Amino acid sequence: MRPLIIFILFYLLCIQVQAKTLQKTVNENTISFDYTWQDHSHKTQTLSFSLPKKLINNKYRRFKRYDKDKAMNHIYKALLEQASSYNPREVRVQFKQQYSQLSYTIKSKSEKKINEVEQKLKQLENKTYLDFLKQHHYIEFNTPWAGTKIKPDHKNFVIEGVDYLEPVTQAIRESISVKKPRVLINFVLSWLQSIPYSTLESRTESSGLGYYPPIRVIAQNIGDCDSKMTLMSAIIKKIYPRLSQSLIYLPQHALIGFQLPTLKTDKYTTINGLHYILAEPVGPAKYPLSEIADSSIGYIDAKSYFHEII
Incomplete structure (x- = not known):
């Protein structure tokens, strides 16, 4: 056969x-x-x-x-909203998106202000990322x-x-x-x-x-x-x-x-x-x-x- x-x-x-x-x-x-x-x-x-x-x-x-690009865009919007709340005379945040990666630089005459903003943005980035995972029924695992x-x-x-x-x-x-x-x-x-x-x-x-x-x-x-x-x-x-x-x-x-x-x-x-x-x-x-x-x-x-x- x-x-x-x-x-x-x-x-x-x-x-x-x-x-x-x-x-x-x-x-x-x-x-x-x-x-x-x-x-x-x-x-x-x-x-x-x-x-x-x-x-x-x-x-x-x-x-x-899980869509990495959607997660990145979700985080970017949250960070952009936070960055827009700062007085541009005191601090400025510049963002860069490339190959599904998001980075940013913080500029200010005050080193203390840079550190404060950096810490705030990192906390917001992590929280927004975890919220996105939870919303879409995903988690990180090791x-x-x-x-x-x-x-x-x-x-x-x-x-x-x-x-x-x-x-x-x-x-x-x-x-x-x-x-x-x-x-x-x-x-x-x-x-x-x-x-x-x-x-x-x-x-x-x-x-x-x-x-x-x-x-x-x-x-x-x-x-x-x-x-x-x-x-x-x-x-x-x-x-x-x-x-x-x-x-x-x-x-x-x-x-x-x-x-x-x-x-x-x-x-x-x-x-x-x-x-x-x-x-x-x-x-x-x-x-x-x-x-x-x-x-x-x-x-x-x-x-x-x-x-x-x-």
């Missing part, structure tokens, strides 16, 4: 599998989601819930990657491998997701008979692992390109590592608000850890003296709680990751 024919057959099979995994029904005011998938034990599982169309159509629908970069504020997305994911979490509670944390977490894991996977763009270079907030993962039925990790965390936080979680970032991957009592066979990492059992929400491989991919183990054992506690 020719390679092209094989590829076409494989593609059609994937479409059929995806169609069986999710059936979406658009109603007058809501959209219904009906999932069917195989869990870690090859048992068929189902999950059904409805979400308001207003929520799906409005919540983070236009979430965009990695062991690439220094300070920009990423979506996953922790805040988790906290906000807790508020609007009630229909999802209620359906999860009703879908399982055993309400123990490990059982419920494995149910959610296998569901998210069955949602189609999109490749994680380089977190240190993409500035959020490809990331979907929790509601968009459900609406688009797709998500990369960071997106599925965030959705998983929000769901579990809604169901177990006192359960400590850790969002764990590897160079090209993301895991999630749950602070649960450990067994001898569990794969976990220790953060601040506490054991966090690890999980792989991304898929398509169906890893149950406490099992992770071989490609992740080396980073975990070497502590070559950074984390956020939820």
